Amino acid sequence: xxSKNLCDATNILKKYHQEHLLYLYDMLSENKKEFLxxxxxxxxxxxxxxxxxxxxxxxxxxxxxxxxxxxxxxxDFSNSELNHYISIGENELQNEHYAVVTMAGGQGxxxxxxxxxxxxxxxxxxQKKSLFQIMCEDIKQANLKYDIIxxxxxxxxxxNDTATKSFFEKNNYFDYPxxxxxxxxxxxxxxxxxxxxxxxxxxxxxxxxxxxxGDVFNSMLENGIIEDLEKNxxxxxFFGGIDNVLLKNVDPLLLGLTIAxxxxxxxxxxxxxxxxxxxAVYCRDMGKPSIxxxxxxxxxxxxxxxxxxKYLYREANILAHLMSLNAVKKVSKVQLPYHRAFKKNxxxxxxxxxQVPEQPNTFKFEKFIFDAFSKFDDMLLLRVNPDEEFxxxxxxxxxxxPDTAKQKYENYHFGDASKIGKL
Ligand code: UTP
Numbered sequence: 001x002x003s004k005n006l007c008d009a010t011n012i013l014k015k016y017h018q019e020h021l022l023y024l025y026d027m028l029s030e031n032k033k034e035f036l037x038x039x040x041x042x043x044x045x046x047x048x049x050x051x052x053x054x055x056x057x058x059x060x061x062x063x064x065x066x067x068x069x070x071x072x073x074x075x076d077f078s079n080s081e082l083n084h085y086i087s088i089g090e091n092e093l094q095n096e097h098y099a100v101v102t103m104a105g106g107q108g109x110x111x112x113x114x115x116x117x118x119x120x121x122x123x124x125x126x127q128k129k130s131l132f133q134i135m136c137e138d139i140k141q142a143n144l145k146y147d148i149i150x151x152x153x154x155x156x157x158x159x160n161d162t163a164t165k166s167f168f169e170k171n172n173y174f175d176y177p178x179x180x181x182x183x184x185x186x187x188x189x190x191x192x193x194x195x196x197x198x199x200x201x202x203x204x205x206x207x208x209x210x211x212x213x214g215d216v217f218n219s220m221l222e223n224g225i226i227e228d229l230e231k232n233x234x235x236x237x238f239f240g241g242i243d244n245v246l247l248k249n250v251d252p253l254l255l256g257l258t259i260a261x262x263x264x265x266x267x268x269x270x271x272x273x274x275x276x277x278x279x280a281v282y283c284r285d286m287g288k289p290s291i292x293x294x295x296x297x298x299x300x301x302x303x304x305x306x307x308x309x310k311y312l313y314r315e316a317n318i319l320a321h322l323m324s325l326n327a328v329k330k331v332s333k334v335q336l337p338y339h340r341a342f343k344k345n346x347x348x349x350x351x352x353x354x355q356v357p358e359q360p361n362t363f364k365f366e367k368f369i370f371d372a373f374s375k376f377d378d379m380l381l382l383r384v385n386p387d388e389e390f391x392x393x394x395x396x397x398x399x400x401x402p403d404t405a406k407q408k409y410e411n412y413h414f415g416d417a418s419k420i421g422k423l
Pocket of ligand 1: 103104105106107108109110111117155186210211212213240241242243319343366394
């Protein structure tokens with residue numbers, strides 16, 4: 001059996017110039033040989049190499065079709081208006097029409113932490129808390145307030161699924177009702193090095209990684225999550241990342257505003273303080289809601305203002321999105337485009353030795369959740385206060401580091417910020 005598979009695999013690798021994947025084959029046990037051959041036979045080389053080749057050409061970008069996306073700010077509303085929208089949102093929450101999806105399938109390469117990013121412990125006093133615990137406590141607070149139990153869906157990846165589930169088990173699901181938590185796995189793709197070659201994770205295993213948070217919709221469909229939402233009579237789904245320790249998973253104001261404005265999708269933004277910060281901002285592209293990547297933003301664009309003196313392209317994306325179930329169903333059948341990210345990934349070299357790169361060395365192909373927005377004519381965008389809602393942990397060198405996140409978390413929950421703006 002192995003010899004037929006070996007012959008087929010060799011031919012495939014020759015066709016795609018990936019023969020190096022079998023350099024260590026002879027030293028493998030029979031089981032591992034079989035594993036590697038199966039992986040090769042089940043890899044769509046055509047697809048991954050087409051993604052790589054297309055990405056080399058770079059994304060064509062023209063500013064000609066870009067216009068600003070309007071946004072709302074809390075200060076735009078009177079107290080009675082705010083209360084009105086909040087009560088619309090609260091009503092929907094109390095009717096148990098709301099679910100949360102936490103996207104925790106990322107690799108977290110910049111943080112370089114071993115294990116799922118959600119298991120990273122933030123050094124809080126009196127006890128450290130994992131990012132999963134922080135997220136869980138945030139949702140539990142809403143459960144308590146509205147006397148509901150919000151269904152919580154957690155997206156994992158092949159790489160971190162087992163470790164994530166055992167972390168929850170070990171921590172007794174942070175006392176969240178177990179039957180209200182569901183994990184689902186997103187898809188994966190091989191990584192490619194700068195020479196267009198797939199890499200090995202182990203001598204018997206091609207290295208693959210999750211294919212971006214934009215896979216969430218297809219994965220929800222394929223894993224029966226959409227069916228589950230329908231069965232539970234859910235009408236609104238909040239999507240957030242795992243690494244923002246001030247993420248507000250349940251915000252009646254956002255929900256109420258979205259319902260009242262007849263929008264199917266909504267997001268939160270924070271004002272981008274520095275014109276050239278490496279963060280994407282909201283815009284419209286050919287009239288449809290979209291995102292302007294920081295690579296495409298220069299000082300001139302960032303400084304553009306309207307006649308009221310308000311910046312046009314400063315609403316930064318914080319990965320906090322609300323969508324109706326209908327909207328999720330619609331985009332779950334759509335294939336979002338892939339983007340190329342350059343990341344640090346360990347690999348096994350031709351001598352069978354594990355190499356830990358100091359610098360990014362591999363291309364990862366990822367779909368982004370916000371690419372789904374262009375499938376809609378409009379969306380609601382609500383600017384929020386970063387001291388209340390934005391403290392992501394990305395790495396140890398930028399402003400998005402664990403120390404800053406800890407400070408912002410403590411200030412919001414226990415410091416001066418705890419006295420203001422908590423609705
Ligand atoms: P990031 O874009 O910051 O990526 O993810 P990352 O994988 O966590 O970290 P780096 O870039 O390798 O350092 C933003 C959010 O999207 C989730 C992450 O878990 C995080 O919550 N995500 C990202 C997924 O769920 N799946 C993915 O494939 C990528």
